[in-house]
Amino acid sequence: MNILKRKITMNPILFTFFILISMIVASIVTMATFYLYQSLFNQNHSANNFDKIETVYEQINNEYYKDIDEDKLIDSAIDGMVEGLEDPYSEYLTEEELSQFDESISGNFEGIGAEIEQRDNEIFISSPIKGSPAEKGGLQPKDQIIGIDGDSIEGQDVNDAVKKIRGEKGTTVTLTIVRGNQQPFDVEITRDKIHMDSVSHQSIENESTDIITISRFQQGTHKELSNVLDKVVNNDHNHLILDFRNNPGGLLDEAVNMIGLFVGDNKVAAILETRDGKQQEVKTTIDQVDGLEDKTITIVLNEGSASASEVFAGALQDHINATVVGESSYGKGVVQTTKQFGNELLKYTNSKWLTPNERWIHDKGIKPDKVIKPSIYKHLTMLDSDKVYKENSKGEDIQFIEFGLQSLGYSIKSPNKEFDSETEKALKAFQQEYEIKATGEMHGKTTDTFMKVIFDHLRNDDPQMKNVIQFVTQT
Known part of the structure; x- marks a missing residue:
């Protein structure tokens, strides 16, 4: 029996290519099978969790001994999920709370x-x-x-x-x-x-200085700032101070637009980073105000300066080397986004933010280039007008009284925690000035008058800002 034998030959390159393709196809099939299994597992796992929630809801709805408010039960379940994040910046807002939220960003x-x-x-x-x-x-x-x-x-x-x-x-x-x-x-x-108009302006002619105070970042803040800057660049002052003390933040978009006024268009204002490490640059879309480059830029922060205030300060530090003075800021380095459900809103943290030079300031704050403390502000307390403070009294309240008298111009050499003859003499001078019987004791009408004068002094005199101006003009 004759057997016909045929020899099949294949080009070695083609053979190698065929083997490689086979390996790739096999890998794809294996990976697809793995991801399909993983997806099904995750879906089943999620489904089991939602089944548990639904079962609990139905159990309570059907068998609780009183009638229940179903909407309140659902809202409480959602609140519980958000609270489980243990994140002070994430929250679920009801219709009433959403209205309050809208008010806060409109001013x-x-x-x-x-x-x-x-x-x-x-x-x-x-x-x-x-x-x-x-x-x-x-x-x-x-x-x-x-x-x-x-x-x-x-x-x-x-x-x-x-x-x-x-x-x-x-x-x-x-x-x-x-x-x-x-x-x-x-x-x-x-x-x-x-x-709240979120921007105010003060011009100090004899110091060649403008002070712009930004109280929060609400809708339209960047337009308010732009209008003030148009006036500032038309004077011949050398120094511009941007006051963000006690500014809790607000809308990130407003901060980005404000950064653009100082650094120009298409500059990185901040970098958002998600939990998988992916980064997204947030860039400015507003042109720089002409004339600002001729002025020194100083930013004032304190422990109440948070969030968008820190985004702004960090960007100006990185881009134009702006000087930061005051105290360390709050240290909020995360960003929230929102998702609306009808008349309710979920606000949750979805990323952290970095400065343009990729600094993360969370829980650390932005450190000032020059520490300028607020003097009496640090010792501020509320005195009880029913309590009597007199010679030989001791404690934190006495230190506050002495700092207060000193800041008002009365003779106190070195404030401490002891009410001595120097304190009594200064207090009598205060009482005489405000037509109160000069007993040298702090209580009743003296206390009430003292607290009012101190608060007015802090608002109108602002000794910390005086020290900032002195630093800026002498540097």
Whole structure:
């Protein structure tokens, strides 16, 4: 039997190519199978979790011994998920809370004018807005609120606190405050209708200096700033000071536009970084204001300067080497985005932000090039007018009294924590000036008058800013 044998030959290059293609196809099939399995596993895992939520909901809905509010139950479940993030900047806003949120970014609302936040189930003042009833009442960044109108707020969240603090113009609210290691004290504040122009300007002719104060980043802030800068560049002043003290932040888009006014179009304002490490550059889209390059730029920060304030300061440090003075800023290096569901809103942290030179300032803040402390502000406390402070009294309150008298021009050489003859003499001089019986003791009418004078002095005199101006003009 003859067997026909045929020899098949293949080009070696073609053979190698065939083997390579086969290996690639096999790899793709293997990877596709793995990802399909992983996807199905994740879907099943998620489905099981949602089944658990649905089962609990139906169990409560069907068998709870009282009628339930289904919407409230769902909102509570969503609140619980957001709270599970343990992120003070993420929250789920109901229709009422969304209305308050919209008010805060438009600059129109009725209340005390303070940004508050929740940290570890405790409520704190983040920043009192400049010129607001909160600032006039003496509230400071990092003040802890433990009570509202005599009731403890232990266990309540920040939205509950906001509802109680806000109210109609002319009504009052009493906050119980803990400041550092001091004993709790009450502050009564009269609510007001607050429209905050977010930018104000002061020109100091004899110092060749302009001061622009930015109180928050709300809708239209960059336009307000642009209008002021158009005036500033037309004078012959050498120095421009940008005051961001107690500015809690706000809209990132406004900060980016404001950065453009100083550094120009198509410059990196910040870098957003997601949890997988992917980065996105946020760039300016606004032209630089002509004439600013001829002025020194100084930025003033304190521990109440947060979020968008820090984005702005960090960008100007990196791009034009702007000088930062004051104190370290708050240190909020994360960004929130929003997703609206009907009349409700989910606000959550979706990325961290870096300066153009990729610095991350979270929990560290922006460090000043020159530390300029706010003198008496650091020692500010609320004195109890029912308490008597006199010679031989001791403590933190005495140090505040002495710092206050010194800042008002009375003779106190070295403020300490002891009420001595020097304190008594200075206090008598104060009492005589304000037509109060000169007993040399601090209580009653003397205390009330002293606190009012001190707050007016801080608002109008601003010794810290005087030191900033001195630094800027002599550098």
